Each structure stands twice: as structure tokens, then as C-alpha cells.
Amino acid sequence: MQQIDAIRRAKQQQGNANHLNLFGMFVFGALGLGVLNLLLLVGLFTSMNRLSQKAPPSLVQTVDGRSIVTYAMESKDRTPIVIRRFTIDTMTMLLSASGKLPGTPDQPNQTIDAGITIKLPDRTERRVSTSTWQSSFALSADFRNSALQGISELMTPDVFTGRAQVLLVPQTISDPEKIGDGQWKVNMIANLVTISAGNPEGITIPFNKEIFLRAIDTPPPNEVTTPLQKAVYQARSSGLEIYGMRDYTPGNLKK
Secondary structure (H helix, E strand, O other), rough: OHHHHHHHHHHHHHHHHHHHHHHHHHHHHHHHHHHHHHHHHHHHHHHHHHHHHHOOOEEEEOOOEEEOOOOOOOOOOOHHHHHHHHHHHHHHHHHEEEEEEEOOOOOHHHOOOOEEEEEEEOHHHHEOOOOHHHHHEEOOHHHHHHHHHHHOOOOOOHHEEEEEEEEEEEEEEEOOOOEOOOEEEEEEEEEEEEOOOOOOOEEEOOOOEEEEEEEEOOOOOOOOOHHHHHHHHHHHHOOOEEHHHHHOOOOOOOO
16 A cells, blocks of 8 residues: 555656746746747847948839839928919910920921810910920819919910910919918029010010919829829929919019
8 A cells, every 4th residue: 555655646746847848948948938939039130220320222223124212201291393384384284285296206397286175254265385284283173273374375276277386485483382281482593485476586474373282192103104194193293383473573572
């Protein structure tokens, strides 16, 4: 009987020893995993710290081989030079009409620009140049139609027969004034000149405007497949749009 009890005690002690060994192995395994996890976190922190201190790329290359200088900024920020250049280019394209379409490799000779028909509120129809229509996608959707209607009334019909040309000549454009988050106002002093055979010296009228702009997202280039999509992309590739315009009266420069 004593032998049986001794055997039982020996087995119990052996079982306790096995449990202690398993528990110790578990503790050491958990400790090893904790150390490994700590090393990984330290490595990740070091990499992120180096990345945060690394200067952002200032030069990128496009698929057509052109190099472009870039600047790090918030998504709704635009530099003054970009705003001014966009305003001048867009307004010049909107208000100018050469009377001819540009040539192509298949048709190098320029052809008469018949224009794009615009319906006015009184249901009459006028026309704007093709370049005006294409650049009008740089205007906001709620401003585009009224702007095209106003521009059509400034275009002489002789433009669309090749007997006249209209050109916007910017004189000065102010530095952009920030009026909101991703919104600016610029003042443009310009002249609208109409040249024809009867008036080769040109008829000049002032075209002074307060122009309101805001930042937008540019359309993805991979969606540019049709001529319409190409026109939209080119007009909006600067990440800006004009959403309003009103007459501007310059102050007395002598004061």
C-alpha cells in the first residue's frame, strides 16, 4: 500500500514538473515575441522619421518626357504665379477669336472657324469661337452658360467668315487676393480689340473685370479619350476654375 502511495506521489510530482516546464517555455516564448515586436516597432519608427525628414521630390517627369518642378503644398493651395497665369491664359482664350481653326498634320492649311452656336435667353442664337468653347470648361458649371452668352454678344459675325479677328489684350493683373479656403479674387485691366478689313487699326473697348477663382481637383489623365474629354482636361489641368466675374472700375491713378 505504501508503495502504491509512493508511486502516486512520484507521478504527481512529475506532472507538476511538466506543467512548470511548459509554463516556463510559454513565458520565454512570449518574452521573445515581445522583444521581436519591440525591434520591429523601433525599425518602423526609424524609417518613418527618416522619411519625414527627407525633402519631397521637386522634379518629376511626365510620360512624354517633360520635366516639371513641383512644390509641396496643401490640396487647396495654389501659388500666385499659377493663379495669374491661369487667369491670363483662360481669359485670353475665352475672348479671342482668330476666325480660323488651327491646322493639323492631315490638314496643315487653316480652315474658317464656323464657331459654336449659343442660345440666348430670348431664344435667339449667336456664336462663339471654337477656342472660346473649349476654354469655357475652365469655368464652373453654374457660370459657364451665362459667360458664353455674354461672350457671344461681343463677337462680330464677321469673325466666323474669316473677315475679322477679336483679341483680348491684358494690360495688368493684380496679385491674387485670398477670400476663402481655396478661393481668390484678381483684378484684370484689359482691352478687347476687333480688327477687320474696314478697321485695320482695330476697334478697342475696355474689358476690366474682377475675376473670382477657386481650387478644384483635376480630372484623371487616364480618362482622356475623346476630343471633348481632352478639351475638359486641358482647361482644368491647372486645378483652378473661374466661378464668377463682374465689372471692375479702376480708381483714379493720380490719387
